Amino acid sequence: STVYANPGAAGSVVSYRPRYDNFIGGEYVPPAKGQYFQNVTPVTGQVFTEVARGTAEDVDRAVEAGWKAFESWKRTSPTERSNILLKIADVMEQNLELLAVAETWENGKPVRETLAADIPLAIDHFRYFAGALRAQEGGISELDHDTIAYHFHEPLGVVGQIIPWNFPLLMATWKLAPALAAGNCVVLKPAEQTPASIHVWLDLVKDLLPAGVLNIVNGFGIEAGAPLASHPRIRKVAFTGETTTGRLIMQYASENLIPVTLELGGKSPNVFFADVAEQKDSFYDKALEGFSFFALNQGEVCTCPSRALVQRSIYDGFVGDALERVKKVKQGNPLDTSTMIGAQASNDQLEKILSYMDIGRQEGAKVLIGGDRADLGGELSGGFYVNPTVFEGQNSMRIFQEEIFGPVLSLTSFDTFDEAISIANDTLYGLGAGVWSRDVNTLYRAGRAIEAGRVWSNTYHQYPAHAAFGGYKQSGIGRENHKMMLDHYQQTKNLLVSY
Ligand code: NAD
DSSP states (O other): OOBOOOTTSTTOSOOOOSEEOEEETTEEEOOTTOOEEEEEOTTTOOEEEEEEOOOHHHHHHHHHHHHHHHHHHTTSOHHHHHHHHHHHHHHHHHTHHHHHHHHHHHHOOOHHHIIIIIHHHHHHHHHHHHHHHHHOOOEEEEEETTEEEEEEEEEOSEEEEEOOSSSHHHHHHHHHHHHHHTTOEEEEEOOTTSOSHHHHHHHHHGGGSOTTSEEEOOOOIIIIIHHHHTOTTOSOEEEESOHHHHHHHHHHHHHHTOOEEEEOOOOOEEEEOGGGGSSOSHHHHHHHHHHHGGGGGGGOOTTOOOEEEEEGGGHHHHHHHHHHHHHTSOBOOTTBTTOSBOOOSOHHHHHHHHHHHHHHHHTTOEEEEOOSBOOOOGGGGGSOOBOOEEEEOOTTSHHHHSOOOSSEEEEEEESSHHHHHHHHHOSSEESEEEEEOSOHHHHHHHHHHSOOSEEEESOOOOOOTTSOBOOEETTEESOBSSTHHHHHTEEEEEEEEEO
């Protein structure tokens, strides 16, 4: 395996600037109030750079810069915009290692993942929307011989985008690619826990976009996010984060009657039907791996399969094998390419996960594995590491109902198909779900019966750009990915012409 050097140390592929300002109208601009906040790496717990602490005044300037740029950006052709997105993708591909290490240092996730998944998916996302834009068509209908209705797509204008810390660059890309492709200008607010990697990315791509088309205001949720989401001059707000914050975003948006896209929390069920254990073959191994996916990205995934439902007739054997599999998920230095689980993104997140472990024990859930903080020694002992944990209990417990956002699995059993569906749906959320069976009929019936925007069957954690992603119930409103996102960032203009 390769161990990448810590940024700042000799031989590192990344070097951060000591300070990052806001990016407004094509330039780095100091925050109006002159304040900065420190950015900590979860790998070692050390401060590594400081970032502008933006406020309403900075948001005003950014929205203004966006409208100024919109005048000419809205007149660019789909071909021009598509080519820009393709160039952004190419530059990212040429700098894959740089972006992957920056993302790992900032978030704590393993570089093995950022190299193979986060950054390649982000690159593909730009390419997908570059292509989808070229293929987008309007419509013409003849009302009578001399009267024609034309339908055009027009961009919305300046849109606000607010992203979380769990996949900083990928979440930015999910929002930026369709918005820019559709001809909008953007004001983006990164999460305060992970503001720097987007600037490493920006340094690579900023000259490819006209000034003011993309603006970045850093800062905290209330100080910078709320003024953005409630700004009277934005035409849409897209948000990914907690369900409670999503409610606030919708309130702000209602004041200005603008559309929202909300990607919120989840408590996704992962259902294993008895036939997976009919044979101990490669399919069985795949299902065991699917069980262990709750620990992927340290469990900091909105679709984390954080509830496992195993059919009672195979429960003991399957769970025993699955726990052996979980033990093989290697935890360690995120910059080591052999590491499969790294650090939680922040100290707050670490504390939240540890408190849920206490709650699980108090509720009477049984710890089958893990259940505590991990001390990885050396310079990593200051980092934010948790042992992958499996609790056995009942779906009514808080650890089954509330989003923990850590490598913590809540495991229970079921007898019948109907009982499995009823437990799976007994949650406020409806983002993702997994179903494992050798019987396609079971997969189809379960897939249709589970109330979730994405149901994986005999697979999990795949996020292709062309598959629609989003939540049922309190997991959100609207979808991301898929070419339908272009429509979500556009108005329909109808011209009705009598010749
Ligand atoms: P969060 O809601 O606290 O923060 C997300 C973003 O919103 C940050 O940029 C934050 O600064 C900003 N924000 C916070 N309060 C705000 C306010 N009042 N007005 C405007 N902006 C505000 O969420 P988090 O703790 O950073 O992220 C973790 C959560 O995100 C988890 O619950 C997870 O399930 C969810 N998530 C969902 C998806 C999805 O696609 N559905 C993806 C990733 C994360």
